[in-house]
Amino acid sequence: MAQAAFEEVVEDFEFLDDWEDRYRMVIEMGKAMDPLPEALKVPATKVDGCASQVWLHPQIDAGIYHFQGESDAMIVRGLIALLHRLYDGLPVSQVAAVDARAELGRLGLHDHLSAQRSNGLRAMIDRIREQAAAAN
Template sequence: MASSAFEDVVEDFEFLDDWEDRYRMVIDMGKDMPPLDEALKVPATKVDGCASQVWLHPTIDGGVFRFDGDSDAMIVRGLIALLHRLYNGLTLAEVLKVDARAELGRLGLHDHLSAQRSNGLRAMIERIRLLASEAA
């Protein structure tokens, strides 16, 4: 189960023929994200296990999960934007039901990310699941 915003990304990816175009789209999604407030870039929001610096700041309102994030690497900002579209607006229970690996697999990411980026993406997903689990 993914959010409708993520389904829109899946549809957009289907129209792009090569990975270079998809890669550019992911980077552009990251560029379009507002930067995370510097005051929120603290150890408590930093994601360990990423080669780049990554911060995820969750907000939960009425059982609905939302988060903002940032990174010092453009492709990672794009990956955060993808996760934002995958999870934002879901209930805590829905967040925990999302099979992120399968959903992101629909985009072909696993075949085109370096091992370091894949590990970082996995760390971000684990952090999101942990935050939702703790809040549930």
Template sequence: MAQERFEELVETFAFLDDWEDRYRHVIDMGKAMPPLPDALKVPATKVDGCASQVWLHPRIEGQGAQAQFDFEGESDAMIVRGLIAILHELYAGLSLQEVLEVDAAAELGRLGLNDHLSSQRSNGLRAMVERIRSVAAAKAA
């Protein structure tokens, strides 16, 4: 079910020898993301449950379950910006129905993230996934 971009990311992670290299790659992905405009850093886009500041702003084109999902995001923590970039690779361009069908835990597990993130970061990642899923579910209805 994963996007081609996400499959490429899985291959990149498999190629990188150790977690420190993967960690640097995640941070570099976050640095490459465009900044979220300050006007979009509002309570409605803030993700609760994250240790750092996180904002996700959905962009949906179309109507109903087949509408296309995308989002912008930002965090004040570099590793979390990278996690947002990973989620973007996983979800951007999917229909709302496909977003709801993604097994994020399994897909992210393919990157080995579960074994190398602190419990706070893991909780924050779950909170971001839940926000994405709740937006998709609300807009798909």
């Protein structure tokens, strides 16, 4: 089951018939995110497997998974914002149970992302799962 913040996105997407409007919404979500401090854009937080530059910085507090992220590509920043709504605030023990592919599929993303973007999204999900597993 997705977090309430992600469910809100699903509901918002239901009102947008045109994929271009959905695409714009994802980009706007990315623009609304706080930037990742430059000091956190280091090799340890960089996600390999993405065509663009992507950094994910985990923060585990009392067994709860939080993260910050950023990318140099606007659509990827939006994908990070979606993942943030999906994972941020979950107990680390529940992160692996989230079927991100199915949840994001509810938004119709799979049909509209290039193969490179899909691979990058998969790499980000894998990184989030690894970070939570390491903290669990």
